[in-house]
Amino acid sequence: MSLRITCCAAALLLTGCASVVNDKTHPIRIETKTQAGDMVAGADCTLKNDKASSNAKSGETSNVRRSNADLEIVCRHPGNPEAQAKAISRVNGGMFGNIILGGGIGAVIDHNTGNAYTYPSWVQLVFGRTLTFDRRSEKDNEPVAPSPEAAASAPASDKKP
Secondary structure, three states: OHHHHHHHHHHHHHHOHHHHHOOOEEEEEEEEEOOOOOEEOOOEEEEEOOOOEEEEEOOEEEEEEOOOOOEEEEEEOOOOOOEEEEEOOEEOHHHHHHHHOOOHHHHHHHHHHOOOEEOOOEEEEEOOOEEEEOHHHOOOOOOOOEOHHHHHHOOHHHOOO
16 A cells, blocks of 8 residues: 555656646637727637647637747738737746755656746737737736837837837
């Protein structure tokens, strides 16, 4: 009996805390807007990082593969210029659990698989703009506000002298 418990405990430590707590995917809600602020549903969006690429429609929630690399998002809709964004990958609580519990091997595994990382849960891209979204500014039941650096990526016609 104690051998079974020891084997189970070892298996949990070797898989890493985030691997036990988190799925390999993370849900992200993608919405698109015109520069005037009107919502546009049904745009074709591609979400890509170093682990996987997936397609989604704006206005829906899609599961993306977790990774320590940022998520690149491009949305296209007839009559609108492309909407582009970068969703920054941030370490989640599972990695800290590995460090606190002394699971160095688990921390390495979770880093390499991407399970120790999370993206913003809700982003709103704007057609004709390239924005950056950081989960650090995430608030419950609200889309993540673009990072201040996003203003620097606005089209030249929108910048003030």
